[in-house]
Amino acid sequence: MTEEFFTSERIDRYAFLPFTACEVTDKARLDRILQGKPCRAVCVFLIPYRVESAKGNLSRYAHARDYHLYFEGLCERAQGAFPAFLTGLADRSPIHERSLALKAGLGVRGKNGLLLNETYGSFCFIGVLLFSELPQDAVLRGPLPARDCVGCGACLAACPTQCLTDPKKPCLSALTQAKRLTEEEEELLKRSELIWGCDRCQEVCPVNRGARQTPIPFFKEDLIESLTEESLNDLIETGEWARRAYAWRGKDVLFRNLKLCTRARTPDTDQT
Ligand code: SF4
Numbered sequence: 001m002t003e004e005f006f007t008s009e010r011i012d013r014y015a016f017l018p019f020t021a022c023e024v025t026d027k028a029r030l031d032r033i034l035q036g037k038p039c040r041a042v043c044v045f046l047i048p049y050r051v052e053s054a055k056g057n058l059s060r061y062a063h064a065r066d067y068h069l070y071f072e073g074l075c076e077r078a079q080g081a082f083p084a085f086l087t088g089l090a091d092r093s094p095i096h097e098r099s100l101a102l103k104a105g106l107g108v109r110g111k112n113g114l115l116l117n118e119t120y121g122s123f124c125f126i127g128v129l130l131f132s133e134l135p136q137d138a139v140l141r142g143p144l145p146a147r148d149c150v151g152c153g154a155c156l157a158a159c160p161t162q163c164l165t166d167p168k169k170p171c172l173s174a175l176t177q178a179k180r181l182t183e184e185e186e187e188l189l190k191r192s193e194l195i196w197g198c199d200r201c202q203e204v205c206p207v208n209r210g211a212r213q214t215p216i217p218f219f220k221e222d223l224i225e226s227l228t229e230e231s232l233n234d235l236i237e238t239g240e241w242a243r244r245a246y247a248w249r250g251k252d253v254l255f256r257n258l259k260l261c262t263r264a265r266t267p268d269t270d271q272t
């Protein structure tokens, strides 16, 4: 059943571990989620999202529809497939997902803070399923010691803000999501020409060279690589906006970022 489930989901990088392998970062939240039910096993897996799409002003992970929508569907199917299934966790998780994936041997720890898988590179989301007990035919793994990447330093050198070497510097990805920006931060965004996320440290990573494209249909469909004010207005009017990874931050942040990038491309006539 376990292999059939993941094969039908087109997920080929997964591992079962004992719950004790989890690094719990928010116990109160985890308790609320579990509601007193015992959790003895977890399955951690990679959700690759890379497709051969054009480079745009949106980060690659946001080209398809919001992966939370995909994950909700997957959890519903897991509920039907596994009697011991409790719930699924992705993103705002009360356990440290990357550390669990490292312990499962699903990749190495990159200097850019991302998990690097030998096949899909760093273009993966991490999902976790919780079980009251190990599914009958599942094999328990690890936990294995976490391993580091080769440490070539290409990501450190390419980072436009040097935030990977100086923790006081901001990450562009976080800036594109910030409600308020200082003048200095606005300048950084203008130069980047990005309106959501940043992939620079991933683009230069040698592990990502030839990273396999996702086999999961959800991430190959309804792709939007770039937005303009006009196309953003269209998204909002049609309701498609609500299905996008950036919707949670509100449209004003996206419009502001677009304005900054447009201003950066428009010559300042006052200076003549
Ligand atoms: S996402 Fe961009 S700004 Fe952030 S660490 Fe990577 S290269 Fe630097």
Ligand code: SF4
Pocket (backbone or CB within 6 Å): 109, 110, 111, 112, 149, 150, 151, 152, 153, 154, 155, 156, 204, 205, 206, 207
């Ligand atoms: S670019 Fe080099 S140092 Fe950075 S994550 Fe990739 S392998 Fe590691």
